[in-house]
Amino acid sequence: MNITKTQIDALNAVITIAITKEDYATQVDKKLYDYKKTAAISGFRKGAVPMSVIQKQYGKPVLQEEVNKVLQASLSKYLSSERLDLLGNPIPRMDQTIDWDQDEFSFDFEIGLAPEFVVDLSATKNVTRYTIIADDKMLNDQVDRIAKQYGKLISQSEVKEDFEVRGTFTNEENGIIAPANFGLDIFANKKVAKAFIGKKVGDVVAIETKGLFDDDHKLMDYLKIGHDDVHGLDITVDFTIEEINAIEKAEFNQELFDKIFGAGIISSIDELKAKIKEDAEVQFAQQSDQKFLNDVTDSLIENTKFDLPSLFLKKWMKTMGETPLPDDQIEEEYAKAEKGLRFQLIEGRVMAENKLQITFEDLKAHTAVIIKKQMAQFGQLDPSDEEVAGIVARVMGNQDEVKRLSEQVMGEKMIGLYNEKVKTKSKEVNYDQFVKEMYGE
CATH class of the missing domain: 3.10.50 (Chitinase A; domain 3)
Structure with a gap:
């Protein structure tokens, strides 16, 4: 067997796999021998069918099956050993004709390669870091809602x-x-x-x-x-x-304060507003972080220039479904997917260059914090470490949850990195102003 890679350009190449009889003959002979032992063919006793008959009836399908197994295993091993940074999956060349009556075969696969580029976080432009405050209007509105809620x-x-x-x-x-x-x-x-x-x-x-x-x-x-x-x-x-x-509306008195927050925790309207402000601004900080992450991402996509093997990717997208998509739909789907692909490449490069990794301990700690917050909402303010650890273990047994939590942890790590390395403008706004900034309304 011989495997070679022919570079077409920086983003496209062809892998050629040449297979000889020695690569598949043993597997074919074994498969045909197994057929000989079990084949039920009219005119012959089971197990006594001549090999020539077996070869004539099953030879070519078995040959094709075993060659394909060798081909796929060899391609996978080659891609792994060469550590090629691929976009999409290899596509068999459709214009090649295979003569199955020969002993040697050659197969070509088109591949799309990830581009080389540099991500310069310090060059990120026009990103604003928002500090969202709970202003007097919001606090008064919340107090009024509480009065209605308990009225x-x-x-x-x-x-x-x-x-x-x-x-x-x-x-x-x-x-x-x-x-x-x-x-x-x-x-x-x-x-x-x-x-x-x-x-x-x-x-x-x-x-x-x-x-x-x-x-x-x-x-x-x-x-x-x-x-x-x-x-x-x-x-x-x-x-x-x-x-x-x-x-x-309910009257604000100690009985109502104790009913909402517990005995003696809040004792005046001013303390109520302070509590509302504290809780609201914790949530606002999370929303500000998410907008910051989104804005940096958009800026990086806009300012980090590189080409993609677009023709290859469109061809690959066309092969993904059971039924090939028409060309106009492929163009539409590729236009939708291109920004996401650029983001994945940029994010991957940022993570690699800054050695951002997620450990199992990171996931456990993040999950424990979330669980404690959820338990507090239901009045369990001081759960035991054993109780939290048991819930964490159950959550970590769900792969979908692990994936979702991993994305959250990596998002936090990215925000920390961007806070350190991205140049931003600072702006203090109330929540209504933030919503206008976020949605343009």
Whole structure:
């Protein structure tokens, strides 16, 4: 056997695998001998079929099967030993004709190679690092929501501006059936709020999801749909009104503070606002980090220039499905995938050059922090190390969870690296201003 690589250009090459009879003859003979022992052919006793008959009936299919096994094993071993940085998978040359009556065969495979390029983090441009503050308006709004949340409901016959409605969001096509209870101030789109005014129990309000909330992630809570489906969701959902209530706001006193936070933790409106501010700004920091990571990524993609073996990748994409896609659809799919591929290459280069790795201990520690936060939400403020470790072990046994957690840990490591090496402008904003910066609204 002889394997050679012919470089076409910096991003494309052809691997040629020449196979001789010595590479496959033993396997073919063994397979045919096994057929001879078990073959049931008319006119011959089982196990007594002449090898010439076996060869005539099974020889060529067995030859093709065993040569293909040798070919695939050899190609895999060669790619591993040469440590080629491939994009996609090798594609057999379609214009080659194989004469199976010969003893020696030659097979060509096209490959696409990852480009060489440099990622200069210090050259990243126009990235802003946001510090999001919980301003007085937000704190007052939150205090008002708490007063409503713990207030008294008084049934009403029709909707007015400060009332709450309970009912169900539905969209049959998208499988949405989501009970909800809310005040009209939840909507960023004020036209939606106005559409409820004057409605009665049993009425249905049609609602457009695009721009419905100040943050698309709220669609996850109200429509009970997944994270991957909410960004830019543009459908119509119906809300059927089942109950209408006015709210007699709760009085803030020690009894209410103890009910919400536990005995003696909060004792005044000022302390309540301080607690709201602290919790909110922790969450805001996470959102700021995510935007920072996204903005650096976009800047790196825009400013890190390199070519891709696009013709090869389109050809490879065409072979991926059971049914080949037409050329116009391949062009469309490649246009969608190109930015993601560039991001993967840049991210991989950044990780390699800065020796960013995820250890098992990193994953365990990250998972433990998440579990403790979740347990605290359900009142378990001081779980034992053994209890947390047991839950961590169960989570780590789920490969999908491990993959998701690994992405989170690597994201944190990337943010830490970018904080250190990327030049940024600093800007302090409230949450509403941040949303406008994020969504351009």
